[in-house]
Amino acid sequence: MSREDAIDDLDASGVLAASGATRSARLAAQVRDLELVLAWADLHSSDPQAEPGAVPVRYGGDRLVLLGGDGTPRVQDLCVHELAIARQTHPAATRATIGDALDLRHRLPLTWAVVQDLGCEVWVATKVARMSRDLDRDRVGLVDAAVAQAIGGTAPGRVLALAEGKVVEADSAAHAARLEEERRRTGVWAGRTDTPSGTRTVVARVTPGDAAWVDGVLERIVDAFLARPDVLRDHHPDLPADIDDLSRQQLRAIAFGWLARPEDVRDLFAAAQEASVTVPRTARSGQRVVVYLHLHESAVLGASTAPARVEGLGPMLLEQVTRLVAHAEVVVKPVIDLEEHTAVDAYEFPAAVTERTRLRCVGDTFPHAVGTLTMSGRYDDDHPVPYDGNGPPGQTGDHNDAPLSRSHHRAKTHRGYRVRQLDDATYLWTSPHGLHRLVDPTGTHAVDDADAWRMTHADVILAALDRVSGQPPKAATETGSQASHSAIRPA
Incomplete structure (x- = not known):
C-alpha cells in the first residue's frame, strides 16, 4: 500500500490523529539534528593550535572560536564546513545552528529539557537563544526559567514577547545603554525621486512614542478627509472625483504631507467638527x-x-x-482589581467585564491562538454558555466570557465546538471530532478524555466526596471550582 493510498483511506479522526503523530516525528527529527550538531561540536572542541605541526593562526591555521553566548565552549573554526556539507546548508547557517544548540545546552538548560521532551517548537527555543545571547551567563537563567515554564503550551508569539521582557529585566542597565545608542541613530531621510513614478521615499527612525503619535495623527487626518472630502479636493483638485476610489494608505500618504501644514490641519479639523463629526481630542490642541x-x-x-x-x-x-x-x-x-466580578441581566457585555477579562486572559482564548489582547483590539466577547433570552438572570459576566477573534468566534459558533469556562481565565475546549484542549494564561494544553470529564464534572466530584466524608457540601458555582479543576489539570 502506497503512502498516498494510506492517507486516502483515513477518515476525519484518522487525519487528526496522523497529523498529531507527524508533528511529534518532525520535532523528534529536529531535536535529533541539534543533538548531532552538538556531538560534532564536542568532537571538535580541542584546541587545534595545540596539535603537533599546527599551522599558526596568522597563516590561516585553524583556531577555537566562540559561536554561542557567554559560558558556552569554543569550537574549531574550520570544522563547520564539512558538517554544513552533510546537512546540505550554507556554512553560515550551520555555524548559527551550532551557536543556538550550544546556548540551549549550556545557557538555557531548562528550555533545552523541554525541547528534548518534544514539548515545544524547536525554532522558538533557538530564537530565544539568539535573543538572550548578549546576556552574561549569570543573568540568562532568568530568561531560561520563565521561557521553560511557558514554552510548552504558550503560542510562539507570546513566548517570544515573554522572552523579550525577561531579557530586558535580566540586564536593565545594558538595555538602557542600547536604548541610548538607538537614540543616537534616530533621523529622517528623504530619498531620491523614484523613477518612473516620480514619488519619493521618506524613512524615519524615531522613538516608539513619537511613532505612535505620528501614526495616530495620520489616522485622524484621514478620518477628517473622509468627513470633509470637499476640503481635501480644494487642496488637491487632481484627485479622483470619488474619494472612495483612494485606498486608506493613499490617503495616509496625503495626510503625511499635511503634517508640514499645521494651519491646514487645524482648519480641516474645524471643518470636520462643523460637519458634526467627532474629532478625537488627540487631534485637537490637548493630547x-x-x-x-x-x-x-x-x-x-x-x-x-x-x-x-x-x-x-x-x-x-x-x-x-x-x-x-x-x-x-x-x-x-x-x-484594576481582577478579583472583582460583575454579572448583568443583558446580552451585551459591560465595559468593566470586557476590560477585566482581557487583562486576565492575556490573549485570544481559542486553542493555540497567537493573538494578544489589547483594549483597542477587535475581539468578540463570546458566551461559553450560550445566552438564553428566556434563561435566568446574570448570564453575562466574568463567569461567562471568552474573548475570541472574529474568525475563531465564527468557527466556534458554526462548527460545533464546545467550551466550558472553568474559572475567570481558564477554558476547556472540545473540537467537533473530540479533541480536548485546556486554555489558560500559561497557554494551551492537551487533555485526554478522562481529564476532560473530571474537569467538566469537578463540582459533582467534590459534592460526592463531601457526602462520603460527612462534611457539609461546598458551594458550587455554575462554572466550576477553580481549586478543584486546578488540582486535576494535566502537567
Missing part, C-alpha cells in the same frame, strides 16, 4: 492618551527592576514610559 501597564506586584512595591509591558509597544523601562506620555495629558486611573 490625551490611555496607556495600560502590566506590572507585577513586586514592581508596584518597588522591589523589582522588571519592565512594564505597554500594550502595542512591548516591554519598556520606566524612563521609556515617561518619555512616551511626557507631552500628553496624563490621567492615572486606579489599579
Whole structure:
C-alpha cells in the first residue's frame, strides 16, 4: 500500500490523529539534528593550535572560536564546513545552528529539557537563544526559567514577547545603554525621486512614542478627509472625483504631507467638527492618551527592576514610559482589581467585564491562538454558555466570557465546538471530532478524555466526596471550582 493510498483511506479522526503523530516525528527529527550538531561540536572542541605541526593562526591555521553566548565552549573554526556539507546548508547557517544548540545546552538548560521532551517548537527555543545571547551567563537563567515554564503550551508569539521582557529585566542597565545608542541613530531621510513614478521615499527612525503619535495623527487626518472630502479636493483638485476610489494608505500618504501644514490641519479639523463629526481630542490642541501597564506586584512595591509591558509597544523601562506620555495629558486611573466580578441581566457585555477579562486572559482564548489582547483590539466577547433570552438572570459576566477573534468566534459558533469556562481565565475546549484542549494564561494544553470529564464534572466530584466524608457540601458555582479543576489539570 502506497503512502498516498494510506492517507486516502483515513477518515476525519484518522487525519487528526496522523497529523498529531507527524508533528511529534518532525520535532523528534529536529531535536535529533541539534543533538548531532552538538556531538560534532564536542568532537571538535580541542584546541587545534595545540596539535603537533599546527599551522599558526596568522597563516590561516585553524583556531577555537566562540559561536554561542557567554559560558558556552569554543569550537574549531574550520570544522563547520564539512558538517554544513552533510546537512546540505550554507556554512553560515550551520555555524548559527551550532551557536543556538550550544546556548540551549549550556545557557538555557531548562528550555533545552523541554525541547528534548518534544514539548515545544524547536525554532522558538533557538530564537530565544539568539535573543538572550548578549546576556552574561549569570543573568540568562532568568530568561531560561520563565521561557521553560511557558514554552510548552504558550503560542510562539507570546513566548517570544515573554522572552523579550525577561531579557530586558535580566540586564536593565545594558538595555538602557542600547536604548541610548538607538537614540543616537534616530533621523529622517528623504530619498531620491523614484523613477518612473516620480514619488519619493521618506524613512524615519524615531522613538516608539513619537511613532505612535505620528501614526495616530495620520489616522485622524484621514478620518477628517473622509468627513470633509470637499476640503481635501480644494487642496488637491487632481484627485479622483470619488474619494472612495483612494485606498486608506493613499490617503495616509496625503495626510503625511499635511503634517508640514499645521494651519491646514487645524482648519480641516474645524471643518470636520462643523460637519458634526467627532474629532478625537488627540487631534485637537490637548493630547490625551490611555496607556495600560502590566506590572507585577513586586514592581508596584518597588522591589523589582522588571519592565512594564505597554500594550502595542512591548516591554519598556520606566524612563521609556515617561518619555512616551511626557507631552500628553496624563490621567492615572486606579489599579484594576481582577478579583472583582460583575454579572448583568443583558446580552451585551459591560465595559468593566470586557476590560477585566482581557487583562486576565492575556490573549485570544481559542486553542493555540497567537493573538494578544489589547483594549483597542477587535475581539468578540463570546458566551461559553450560550445566552438564553428566556434563561435566568446574570448570564453575562466574568463567569461567562471568552474573548475570541472574529474568525475563531465564527468557527466556534458554526462548527460545533464546545467550551466550558472553568474559572475567570481558564477554558476547556472540545473540537467537533473530540479533541480536548485546556486554555489558560500559561497557554494551551492537551487533555485526554478522562481529564476532560473530571474537569467538566469537578463540582459533582467534590459534592460526592463531601457526602462520603460527612462534611457539609461546598458551594458550587455554575462554572466550576477553580481549586478543584486546578488540582486535576494535566502537567
